[in-house]
Amino acid sequence: MLPQCQAFRDMLLDAGVPQAPATGHGSVCAACASWAHSTERLARQLQTLPRAAAPAELEGRVVAALQAGHRQNRAVQAVADLGRISSPAVLDEFVDADLEEGLASPARPPSLLELQGRRIQAPSVLDRLVREEIAEPSRSLARRYLGSLRRKRAPEELRLRVAVSIQRVLSAQRALSIRTALSTGVRGLRRGAGGQPQRPIGLDAGLKVGARRAVGAGLAVAALLFVLGVFLLRPTPPLRPHGPQIVVEQVADPSGLPPFAAALLDGASGGLLSVERL
């Protein structure tokens, strides 16, 4: 765009009414005249749109956003402003009465004052634990700290790698068994087709046995090849990518979409989102 075109368009926009004047640059530049006409039409259409009211909660959200940094200070101040509440007098009377009654009747559970005057026996397990700790302090210390450590979970990638390794091993085993079966079949073929017979037989009988073995071995090889083909051509499910777990929640309201994402969806879909919204 030429500098004079840019200046002309800026001038019209600054004027607020993008209407091409009959004289000046607009009268000699067809592109700028067309732009002015198109922009004027756009402005007219915009003026016909109903004025949208801001939602009621906008004011509250603006205040909250502007004052967000002072939220903690306000909370601390609010707590500090709270008055101290003293216990009711009747509670003191109840406590005094309880103490006096506890001292007077031995059948009741001992009160705190009584317990202070008695020797309390520690449980026997505590003695044992103390003895062990004194005898082997380093071992006890290690046990105590190891026990308090959080159990670490194996990363997801390790699980995937193990799964892939297992799959490889299984594939190798399968391939080995197929190879073994193939070599057995070929040995059978050779034996049937001309290899050394295990025991002497007549020529006709030998040919019949050889032919039968050849056919049997051939069928076995064909079956194995079929299985191999099915194995190789089977659809392999894609590995799920590792990463955080994603929970998908279906919603019907598109209002949460960022404006440019909504525009992207509308542009790519031809305007479906706008129609649903309108």
Add this chain to the structure above:
Amino acid sequence: MRSSPRPLALLAALVAPLLLGLCAGCDSWSASTDTGHAAGKLESVSLLHLMVGATKKVEFQGVRRYEAYWNGGSGPQSLVYRETVSADGTGQFAIEPQELIQPALPPAQTAQFLLLQKVREGLSFRYRDFEIRDIDTFAANYTAIFTGQKVTVAGRQAERLMIQRRDPTDRRFVVDVDPDNGLVLRAREELSDGTLVALSEFESLDLSPDLSGVVFHQSVSGEQTLPPGSALTSQNLGFQPSTPRQVPAGWRLIEVAKLVDPIDDRPWAKLVYSDGVELCFFVVAAPGQPTFHVQPGPPPDAYHVRSLAIGPWTVLQGEIAGRDVVVMGKQDGQVLADLIRSAFP
């Protein structure tokens, strides 16, 4: 050791039909013609190459009708409108919405819709209509059958192609292409039973237009498309984006752009993936500014994302590891969720 030709011959006789059968079952890339001659095939492949990016390489102006049909929240819905599209053959373009035919809306809402269409003309021109976006991925994922049918669209003779994904799908495209320049004059996206999903059709077309009065599109979102092959680095994008490490088989990255949210000026990275025709968008924001009253803590066990379905499109949106992410495409929601998952540790 004595050689034994009989078993080998028998083995070969058994293996050969099996291999032939396997090869016959393979769904290889083919551009079959009605005649099947080599020259015809060459011509067909040339036309496919000509179609790649034709709208940006051909000068034209015409009136186009767009139709879309889908099941919305309140039952079957339709959208039909008319627009004038202009392109100068060097990459400049404009779309002027003309009229909204369906649905019937009050004048104010109709004006609003047409205004919005004008605002997003750049996105519509680039992403809405059928296009071969990358010939290699197209060849890998689609079959194109040249039916041999000659049809007339907007006064021009066109070749009719049936285009369908190789893997089982319920959709296909019936595309009428101008053989002289590769422009798609009419594209029908339909279900296997012929139900129309979307249609884009030129009603008139001028290949030598006077474009002096056309105001070409200018980006309003500050979107900057990076040159192909650019590294996804903070130097190029202003921040280091989280990008999917695993994309659906047969899909590849065809476009990377940087854009700025006009509301909070936060930069976002837009990654566009394609299977040759269809598109999938992965849009991720720069990390938000940390605030002192947000306590750091371990990541949650699971992140929740919102899923919205609009026609054939699914949109997933959420905040993962402190970053806003939006993914949209015509794929299943789980596929899109996997795309998000693979982008984060």
